Amino acid sequence: MTADEAATAPAILRVDQLEKRFGGNRAVDGATFDVARGSITGLIGPNGAGKTTCFNCIAGALRPDGGRVVFDGRDVTGLPPYRVTALGMTRTFQIPQELGAMSVLENLMLAGLDQAGERLWESWFRPWRVAKQERDLAARAHELLALVDLEHLAYELAANLSGGQRKLLELARALMPRPTMVLLDEPSAGVNPTLAVKLADHIRDVRDELGVTFLLIAHDMDVVERLCETVVVMASGRVLTEGTPAEVFANTEVQDAYLGSQYR
Amino acid sequence: MNPILEAPTLITWVGSVNWTVGFLTTVGIFAIVALALNLQWGYTGVFNFGVVAFFMVGAYTSSLLTLEPASEFEDYAFGLEWPIPVGWAAGALAAGVLALLVGLPTLRLRRDFLAIATIGVATILRSVVNSTEGLANRGAGLNGIPRFLDGLADGADYRWVMLGIVLVMLAFSYLVLQAATASPWGRVLRGIRDNEDTAMAAGKHTTVFRMQSFVLGGMMMGLAGAIFAHRQGAISPTGFSDLFGTFLVWTMLIVGGSGNNRGAVLGALAVGFFWFGTPLIQEDLPDFLGTRVFQLRELAIGALIIIFLLLRPGGLLEEQPRVSRFVPKPGRRPAVATAGHEEGGP
Numbered sequence: 001m002t003a004d005e006a007a008t009a010p011a012i013l014r015v016d017q018l019e020k021r022f023g024g025n026r027a028v029d030g031a032t033f034d035v036a037r038g039s040i041t042g043l044i045g046p047n048g049a050g051k052t053t054c055f056n057c058i059a060g061a062l063r064p065d066g067g068r069v070v071f072d073g074r075d076v077t078g079l080p081p082y083r084v085t086a087l088g089m090t091r092t093f094q095i096p097q098e099l100g101a102m103s104v105l106e107n108l109m110l111a112g113l114d115q116a117g118e119r120l121w122e123s124w125f126r127p128w129r130v131a132k133q134e135r136d137l138a139a140r141a142h143e144l145l146a147l148v149d150l151e152h153l154a155y156e157l158a159a160n161l162s163g164g165q166r167k168l169l170e171l172a173r174a175l176m177p178r179p180t181m182v183l184l185d186e187p188s189a190g191v192n193p194t195l196a197v198k199l200a201d202h203i204r205d206v207r208d209e210l211g212v213t214f215l216l217i218a219h220d221m222d223v224v225e226r227l228c229e230t231v232v233v234m235a236s237g238r239v240l241t242e243g244t245p246a247e248v249f250a251n252t253e254v255q256d257a258y259l260g261s262q263y264r
Numbered sequence: 265m266n267p268i269l270e271a272p273t274l275i276t277w278v279g280s281v282n283w284t285v286g287f288l289t290t291v292g293i294f295a296i297v298a299l300a301l302n303l304q305w306g307y308t309g310v311f312n313f314g315v316v317a318f319f320m321v322g323a324y325t326s327s328l329l330t331l332e333p334a335s336e337f338e339d340y341a342f343g344l345e346w347p348i349p350v351g352w353a354a355g356a357l358a359a360g361v362l363a364l365l366v367g368l369p370t371l372r373l374r375r376d377f378l379a380i381a382t383i384g385v386a387t388i389l390r391s392v393v394n395s396t397e398g399l400a401n402r403g404a405g406l407n408g409i410p411r412f413l414d415g416l417a418d419g420a421d422y423r424w425v426m427l428g429i430v431l432v433m434l435a436f437s438y439l440v441l442q443a444a445t446a447s448p449w450g451r452v453l454r455g456i457r458d459n460e461d462t463a464m465a466a467g468k469h470t471t472v473f474r475m476q477s478f479v480l481g482g483m484m485m486g487l488a489g490a491i492f493a494h495r496q497g498a499i500s501p502t503g504f505s506d507l508f509g510t511f512l513v514w515t516m517l518i519v520g521g522s523g524n525n526r527g528a529v530l531g532a533l534a535v536g537f538f539w540f541g542t543p544l545i546q547e548d549l550p551d552f553l554g555t556r557v558f559q560l561r562e563l564a565i566g567a568l569i570i571i572f573l574l575l576r577p578g579g580l581l582e583e584q585p586r587v588s589r590f591v592p593k594p595g596r597r598p599a600v601a602t603a604g605h606e607e608g609g610p
Contacts, residue, residue, distance in 0.1 A: 061461065085467035097462040099455055103585055109448070110455050111466040117448030117590065118468075120476060124443050127590075134448065134590035155594040157585055177467060 012037040012072055012181055012213050013058070013089075019066035020053050027053040029237030030067070035181075035230075040207055040214045042224045042245070045234035046257060051217045052094055054234070055183050059091040060084040072180065086113060090174040091183035094217070096166035100159030104150060104169060107158050108141035109134070111176035144172040147202055149195070164191040168199070175206065184216035188223050196220070200227045221249070233257070285423045287540055292430035293492050295532035296437045297509075298516045299525055300484035306522040306583075307445055308477040309457035310371070314382030315485060316509025317389050321362050322355035322486025323493035323504070324393065324400050327409045329354050330494070340401040348412040352490040359486020363479040371474050386506060393501045405500025409493050426495055433491055434529070437484055442525050444480070446589040453477055454523075454587055507562065512539060515565050518572050521579030530580055539565070 011034035020028040028050040035041045043051050056062040058069050060081040069077045071089055079087075090111075099107050115137070116122045117130035145151045148168040153161065161169060167190055174182045187203070188196040200223055206212050218224050224231060224245055231248045233240040235257040241248060248254055297319060304310040330351040333343035346354075362385070370381045393400050400406060416425045444450065455463035456470045463470050493499050512535065520531015542561045546554045553560065572579065586593075 059465070061464075080469075081461075081464040082467045082469050085465060091465055093461070093465075097459050097465070099458045099462060101458055101583065101585065102451070102454060102587060103591075106451060106587055106591060109588070109591065110451050110463070110468075112448075113467050115448045117588070118452055118473075120444055120449055120480070123447035123449050124440070127443075130447060131590045134588060135592070138592055173466070 010037055011035060013215065014070040015054070015058065015067070016070070017067035018054060018057055018064055018069065020050075020057050020062060020064050026237050028057060028064070031234060031237060031239050032067075033232045033239050033242060035213060035215050037213055038207065038211050039230055040203065040216070040228050042228035042231040043215060043217045043234065044219070044221075044224060044231055044248075045240070049234040050237040051234055052185060053237075055091060055185055055217065058084075059089065059183055061091075085177060085179075088177075088180040089183065090177060090179040090181075092167075092170035092174045092185055092187065094185040094189075096163075096170045098158040098161065098166050098169050098173075100157060102158060103155050104145065104158050104161070105138065105141050105154040107169060108144060108173055108176050109137045111173045112137045112140070113177040141172075141176065144175055147175075147206075148172045148199070164195060167191050168195075171199070171203075175212075178210075179212060181213040181215070184214060186217050186219060188218065188220055196223065197226075203227060225249075282420075282423065283544070285427050287536070289423070289427045289430050289495060290540065291532050291536035292427070292434045293488050293495070294513065294516060294536055295434050295529045296488040296491070297485050297513050298520065298528040298532045299437050299441050300481040300488070301513050301517050302522065302525060302528040303441055303445065303453075303477055303484070304481035306517060306524070306528070307450055307453040307457060308474055310474060310478050310481075311376065311379040312382050312478070312481070313379040313510060314366075314384070314386040315513050316504050316506055317382065317386035318359040318362060318482045318485035319489035319492070319509050320386070320389055320393075320501075320504040321359045322352075322489030323499050324355075324406070324489075325358040325486070326351035326355035326490035327406045327493045327499060328400060330410055331406065331408065334401070338401050338404075339398055340406060341399055348410060348494060351494075352487060355490030355493075356483040356487040359489065360479050360483035362486075363482025364475070367475050367478045371478060372471055383506070383510075386504075386510065390501045390504060403501060405498060405503075406493075407498045409497050409499065411497065412494050430491060430495070433487070437487070438525060438529065441480075441484070445525065446587065448588055448590075449473075449476075451587040512565065515569050517579075518569055519579055521581035521583065523583030524579070524581045527579050527581035527583075534580065535565075535568070538568070 013035040015031055015033050018028050018031045031050065031054055045051055053062065057064040060079050060083065063078045068075060071087060074087065076084055076087065116126065116133050123130055142151065142154065145154055148171055150165060150168055150172065153165065158169060167187060171184065171187055188199055191199060203214055204227060207214060228245055230242060231245050232242045233248055233254050240257055241251055241254060297315060301312060301315055304312050328340060328342040329344050329346045330348050331343045332345055334340045366381060366385055370378045394403050411422065412429055413425055445453070452463060452468050452473050455466065455468065456473060460470050516531040516535040517528055519535050520529070521527025539561060542557055546557045549557065
C-alpha cells in the first residue's frame with residue numbers, strides 16, 4: 001500500500017477527542033486521529049506525550065474520561081480489554097507482560113480465542129474436543145514462533161527469555177488470536193538491531209499477506225521511516241500533526257516538540 | 265517368644281493400626297480441602313482465609329438434612345432424614361452458594377480484600393450458629409449425625425469403611441480438579457494469577473474465571489466438611505476454629521506445593537502427620553516440653569510456614585511448567601508446525 005492509498009482507505013480505527021486525566025494531569029487531552037485499514041501507522045511523540053495512555057484507552061485497559069473510540073464501525077469506548085480483544089484488536093505492552101512460570105508455547109496458546117477447553121464441562125466431559133483444539137492451537141503457536149525466531153525456545157519457561165525475546169513473544173501473542181488490528185507499544189525497543197530490521201519486515205509481511213492493520217508507538221525513527229506509511233505525532237496529550245514520515249520529519253513544529261535540533 | 269514380652273507389642277500393634285486408620289481418614293478429608301484451596305490459591309491466586317467457613321457450611325448443611333427431627337431437648341431446623349449422599353451434595357451446593365455470595369462483591373477487588381472478607385465470613389458464621397435459635401442447636405452442637413454405609417461393618421470395624429469412603433472421595437476430588445486444572449481452563453487461571461493484564465489482553469473475562477474457581481473450590485470444601493460431619497457423628501461451632509480449618513490447610517498447601525495437586529495431597533499427609541503425630545510423642549518428651557506439646561505444635565506450624573516460604577517456596581512438589589495435559593510434550597511436535605517453520609523462514 002502506498003501512502004496515498006493509505007490516506008484514502010476507510011478508517012478501521014477512529015479516535016475522537018479522547019481524554020484521560022490522572023488527577024490534575026491531562027495525559028490525553030482531546031487526541032483525534034484515524035488509522036486507515038491495512039496501514040502501518042506510527043504514533044510518535046516525546047516522552048510524556050500520552051502515547052501509551054492513548055493505547056491503554058483504545059485497548060480498554062483504561063477507561064477514558066471523554067471522547068470516543070470507534071473500531072471497525074463499533075463504538076468500543078470504555079469496553080474492557082477482553083471485549084476489545086474478542087472484537088479483533090490486540091495489543092502488546094511496552095514492558096513485556098509474559099507469564100514467566102509457563103512455557104513460551106503455552107503463553108501463546110493462552111491467547112487463542114474461544115477455546116472449548118476453557119469451559120469446565122468440556123474439559124471434564126469432552127476431552128477429545130479439547131485435545132483437537134489444543135493440537136490446532138499448538139500448531140498455530142509454532143507457526144508464530146517460527147515467524148519471530150523463537151521456535152527453538154517453545155518449551156522454555158518465558159521467565160528465561162531475554163528482554164528482546166520477550167518483545168518478540170509479545171508480538172507473537174498479539175497475533176495469536178488472528179486479529180484485524182494490532183497495537184504495538186515500542187515493538188523494537190530492546191531488540192538487537194539485526195532482529196529489529198527483521199521484525200519490521202515480518203510486521204510488513206503480516207500486513208501484506210493478512211491485511212492486518214498496525215498502529216505502533218516507536219522511538220526509533222529508522223523503524224518509523226522504514227515501516228510506517230502514516231505518522232501521527234502527539235505532544236502534550238494532543239495530536240500535533242499527521243502525514244507521511246517525510247512530511248512529519250520536515251515539519252518544524254514537530255522538530256521543535258520532539259526530534260531536537262539535530263534534524264534541523 | 266515369652267508371652268509376657270509379646271503382649272505389650274500386640275497392644276501397640278493394634279493401637280498403631282487403629283491410630284493409622286483414623287489418621288489417614290482425617291488426613292484424607294484435609295487433603296480434599298487442601299486440593300480445593302490449591303484450586304483457589306495455587307492456581308488462581310484467590311486469597312481465601314475463610315476456608316473453615318465453607319467446610320462448616322458443608323458440615324452443617326449435610327447434618328441438618330440427614331438428621332432425625334429434633335427431639336424436645338434439641339433445637340435445630342430441618343431434620344429431614346435425607347439419604348446421606350444427597351446431604352453431601354447439598355452441603356457442597358450450599359458452600360458453593362456461599363462462595364458465590366462472598367465472591368460477587370469481592371472478587372473484582374484486589375486479593376487482600378477477599379482475604380479480609382473471607383476471614384470475616386468464618387467468624388460471622390460461627391456467631392450465627394452459636395446465637396440463632398432454631399437453626400443448629402447453637403453451642404451444644406449437633407449429635408447423632410448418621411454414618412454412611414453403616415450396615416457394612418459393626419462397631420470398631422466401621423473405621424475401615426470410613427477410610428474407604430474418604431479415599432474414594434479423595435480420589436474423586438483429585439480427578440475432578442486435575443482434569444479441570446490440567447487444561448486450557450487451568451491455563452487461564454494461572455494466567456490470571458501471574459498477570460491479570462495479560463490474561464485480559466488475551467481476551468479472557470478474568471472475573472468470570474476467578475468466580476468459577478472460587479465457587480468450585482468452595483464446593484469441594486463443603487463436600488469435605490459434609491464427609492467430616494458424618495465421620496465425627498457430632499459437630500459444634502467451637503470445633504471449626506480458624507486454626508484447625510483454615511491455617512492448617514494453608515500450611516498443608518504451602519508445604520506440599522502450591523499449584524500442584526499431588527503436592528496438596530502430600531502436604532496434607534506431611535503436615536497432618538506432624539500435627540496429629542505430636543501428641544503421640546508427648547510422653548517421651550521431657551516434662552517442660554511434654555506438658556506444652558499442644559501449644560508448641562501451633563508455634564511449630566507457624567515456623568513451618570516461614571521456613572518453607574523462605575527456603576523452599578515451591579513446596580515439596582513444585583508446580584509443573586506444563587499446564588494443559590493436551591499440550592504436546594517436547595520432541596513430539598505436530599507435523600503442521602514443522603511445515604509452518606519452513607514457510608515462516610525468511
